[in-house]
Amino acid sequence: MAKKEINDLDMVHWKDYDDIITDSLWIINKRDNSGTHKGDYHGNFIPQIPNQLIKRYTKKGEWILDAFLGSGTTLIECQKLGRNGIGIDIDEKILNIAKERATNEKGNSKLEFIKGDSRNIKIDNYLKKYKIDKVNMIIYHPPYWDIIKFNNCKENLANTNTLQEFLKGFEKVINNTTKYLEDERYLAIVIGDIYKNSEWIPLGSHIIQLMLRKNFILKSIVVKNISETKGKQNQKAIWRYRALLGGFYIFNHEYILIFKKPKERKKKNVKRQN
Ligand SMILES: C[S@@+](CC[C@H](N)C(=O)[O-])C[C@H]1O[C@@H](n2cnc3c(N)ncnc32)[C@H](O)[C@@H]1O
Secondary structure (H helix, E strand, O other), X not given: OOOOOOOOOOXXXXXXXXXXXXXXXXXXXXXXXXXXXXXXXXXXXXXXXXXXXXXXXXXXXXXXXXXXXOOOHHHHHHHHHOOEEEEEEOOHHHHHHHHHHHHHOOOOOOEEEEEOXXXXXXXXXXXXXXXXXXXXXXXXXXXXXXXXXXXXXOOXXXXXXXXXXXXXXXXXXXHHHHHHEEEEEEEEEEEOOEEEOOEEEOHHHHHHHHHHXXXXXXXXXXXXXXXXXXXXXXXXXXXXXXXXXXXXXXOOEEEEEEEEOOOOOOOOOOOOOO
């Protein structure tokens, strides 16, 4: 059987794709502010992240789900790249901003904006509306546990009290949403480690372990630089002082974890012989 294509790259001309990153270290120092992208939502990611992922793991006209849509960066990229998109966020206010930005971007993609909790939201009716039963890629950019207070809503994963609670919540999101992903297609999780009570909390490693336990296939761990977050703006000197004093290094990176959903193996009906 022929290998199913997962993107529009023409491998006869593979040398021409200068815009596609294939290294696991992404140093991107300038955010793409073109079109309706703004970068004003504390905790957003740079458009180059969904742009790279979408070009690499989907074809024109395919469907992408973003389970933590925020200000809509992924769906703006869907418009630009001719993909269709579904975005979910628990926060209605940011969802409306996402909708305004993504629909005002040039393009004629089909886009859906759903207010809900990704741990239990059902999207079957949205899929039915477009006569599809699965999406072709999922992007997850959850809160990095509690480092940013997005809002007071108790369903927000940023408002979980313990690491275990945060990871449980994220696991529920994975259980609830990956059933909508086509087999043998890709998902990407954008996550950073955090520093709390004088200790490095390796959120990235916890999430890799969680996904491996669920039998997803790890395809890549990309390390991406974070040049200057809003939280650390103008605080370079104090962070350097704290780091020198406290024996730790200042975060300058986050992860883009890429997994493939395995082909569902039918359970064999094996009868036990006594
Ligand atoms: C890191 S931000 C995503 C930013 C987004 N990539 C962007 O570029 O704007 C995480 C988002 O997840 C949302 N969120 C947190 N818990 C959620 C949940 N249980 N279900 C759906 N969305 C949730 C927050 O409201 C927040 O907007």
